[in-house]
Amino acid sequence: MTEPEPSGFGPLRGLRVIEMGQLLAGPFVGTRCADFGADVIKVEAPGQGDPIRDWGRNRHEGRTLWWPIMARNKRSVSANLRDPRGQDLVRRLLTDADVLIENFKPGTLEKWGMSPAELHAINPRLVIVRVSGFGQTGPYAGRPGFASVGEAMSGMRYINGYPDMPPPRYGISLGDTLTALFAFEGMMMALWHRDRTDGRGQVVDAAITESCFAMLESCVTEYSKTGHVRQPSGSGLDKIAPSNIYPSAEGTWIVIAANVDAMFRRLARAMDRPDLADDPRFSGHQVRGENAAELDAMIADWTRSLPLQELTARLEAHDVVYGPINSIAEVVADPHFRERGMVRDIEDPDFGTITVPGVFPVLSRTPGDIAWLGPQAIGASNAQVYGDLGLRADDLARLKADGVI
Structure with missing residues (x-):
């Protein structure tokens, strides 16, 4: 060169x-x-x-x-x-x-x-x-x-x-x-x-x-009009659900982002729980945010029951937004x-x-x-x-x- x-x-x-x-x-x-x-x-x-x-x-x-x-x-x-x-x-x-x-x-x-x-x-x-x-x-x-x-x-x-x-x-x-x-x-x-x-x-x-x-997205306007000071929220976002990291059966982590209503409905079907999309606790963006901890626990119970390969196959089959948390070794090996x-x-x-x-x-x-x-x-x-x-x-x-x- x-x-x-x-x-x-x-x-x-x-x-x-x-x-x-x-x-x-x-x-x-x-x-x-x-x-x-x-x-x-x-x-x-x-x-x-x-x-x-x-x-x-x-x-x-x-x-x-x-x-x-x-x-x-x-x-x-x-x-x-x-x-x-x-x-x-x-x-x-x-x-x-x-x-x-x-x-x-x-x-x-x-x-x-x-x-x-x-x-x-x-x-x-x-x-x-x-x-x-x-x-x-x-x-x-x-x-x-x-x-x-x-x-x-x-x-x-x-x-x-x-x-x-x-x-x-x-x-x-x-x-x-x-x-x-x-x-x-x-x-x-x-x-x-x-x-x-x-x-x-x-x-x-x-x-x-x-x-x-x-x-900082809406941090300034939220503070200006409501006095709200956004706080650290760990691996998810406050009042946004589901959008978090979840464990596979092997103990690896995967991101699932299904906080839009139509996407959450697809996730519920992937979980063989289509009823969740109509559950009053989870049927809309706002109520899912209020009940995020409960919903995240349910999703985590499901994801940790499946090997990563099967988990990703299900999510992909139902067109759910997901992605494994890759190390640089996995990125370099990724065919995409x-x-x-x-x-x-x-x-x-x-x-x-x-x-x-x-x-x-x-x-x-x-x-x-x-x-x-x-x-x-x-x-x-x-x-x-x-x-x-x-x-x-x-x-x-x-x-x-x-x-x-």
Whole structure:
């Protein structure tokens, strides 16, 4: 697998993206762009690089297994952004770029002489995607922020977990990923507006706290009109039934979601209890919610009497919404994920055959792809990218010796 030609596939081919920043939220915006064919040039500090290069508890021959997910399809250049010469190199890259992605602490770009106003003076078309913990304005703007804090302060973590227990964190950096998706959405809207109006870019201000807050569904309006503060509800949802996890005979768990009247009627038939659909305790959405504990116990008694294979066969035969709770081993082995291309085996010179997540969503005419799993060396594309700016080999050697690249 070799480094791709820039913008060789996908709906974003021809889009030039400069990615500055590190770890998850900002770089994942760049990964979304790269997956769909944008030419993403990742700017890393010389000798250090993105810390994600060294993250993760598992290694393959000393190499992190997180880096190929975040770096795939990207090119890497090095630039010391604390050195005016490094700043100048990046400004030159930005003169004909479409997008800048950064997730530094607010004010950092301004300190380096690369405020939005200064960058738009050299490239009015530039869309500047700024990812941060709390946004570029407001009382908390100057604070550093990570996903765990954004999830907590937004109200998202408060409703996670079980009543009367400390609210647990998610097993992934959910706030970072959500913010990246919202930032990518904002970037695409800004590009659409730019290319159909006056040709000018704008700033996309994406905060982790607000991205998590945006996922809270009716929590705000419920509180506004009734004073209700939604509480953690464990494995189900308060007053929504049946929608929970239930045990099989083997002790594995399955999700059954049959809280819509017609779906519950189908579940009742699958259980050989069609009478339940007309039982006054369960005959409508509201009364099922009031009697959720009793109903869940009845369903659990039924599910634990059946092996998982028989249980799922019955649910499928009656067109009930269900799904087993899969480990990653089960996801990777699942033929549906394989056929959809969401789990792919890639040949890579550094990792050999490695299984990676596919590209989503699926586009019928211009699908995304995985051309390569990213550069192992910091600044691997220095000669190629900076050579396009007119720098010669001796220029690059001098800058490298000075610690600029």
